[in-house]
Amino acid sequence: MSVSSGRTDSGAADDPRSDGRSTRWDAHRARRREQVVDAALIVLGRDGQDFGLDQVAHAAGVTKPVIYRHFGDRAALLDAMAERATDRLMERLMPVLYRESAAWTRIHDSVDAVLGFLDDSPGVDLLFRRRLPGQRGEVVDAGREFIASALTGLLGSYAVMLDVDEPDLIRVWSQSLVGAVQATAEWWLRGRAAGDALGRDVVAARLTDLIWAQIEGLARRHGVTVSPDSPLPVRVEPK
Structure with missing residues (x-):
């Protein structure tokens, strides 16, 4: 042995x-x-x-x-909190962002998903603003980039349908949309805390109208007519 x-x-x-x-x-x-x-x-x-x-x-x-x-330490806990909050936001946002539906509806449901998440998660907006003492913010930046990348893919698909070959424009547009939705959501939350806020449905609808106006304007610049009720351009105008 x-x-x-x-x-x-x-x-x-x-x-x-x-x-x-x-x-x-x-x-x-x-x-x-x-x-x-x-x-x-x-x-x-x-x-x-x-x-x-x-x-x-x-x-x-x-x-x-x-x-x-x-x-x-507290900073590591804050990072973990931001990561959990970002994951929960993604769980709400990604399904509606990629849902096959009319263009205006898809945009509206995506905006409303963000507003609804913040509405249901008191204080979480502070994590996304990186205003808590000790918060490092890498997780928030990574989450923002993830959402912007998803938007780049979505807007890029619209751009292909519209025969728009401007990848730099799409990247800048995606970042601006993330910033616009975040800034509007923070403004809405501040107003609600002060008792002077529009309804969530109104904010979601108006913000969607503004985003759709950008899509419509880009399409018109390239001679394409788009409908908010259709996921695809419906008619190409002669140039």
Whole structure:
């Protein structure tokens, strides 16, 4: 009998990975981390941007050292909160952004998805503005770029149908749309907090009208007539 062989067998028996304990521990850590992030988002919405880790620990049902064990510092927790909020926004936005529907409806539903998410998630707009002390903002920038890239693809498909060969224009347009929707949403939230805001349906419709006017103007510049009720250009005018 080999001594080294016996040691190898014993080591394998003592290895937590051999019975899945390591995997279960990783899953537990992931759930605990999500629990803390979810609690922090609730505290942000309830208590505002000056919330403390003691409040988060109480809401999550953990001790403050547990938060530091998972995140290291408040900035890391803020990044995790921004990432979770961005993921939730994507879950709402992406399906409607790519839904096969009339052009105006697709734009409207995408704008309304953003407004609706912020309406249902108090305080989250602060994360997207990077105004919380210690927030680094890389996650927010990455989320903005992701949305802009999705818009670039969508507008690029419209541009092909309109026979528009201006990729730089599409890239700039996509960025401007992300900025316009974000700035309008922040303005709307400030007005609502002050008790002086238009209804969400009005804001979504008017912002959609403005975006559609850009599409219509670009199409007209290239001799194409488009309809808000159709996903495709409906008639090409002779040039």
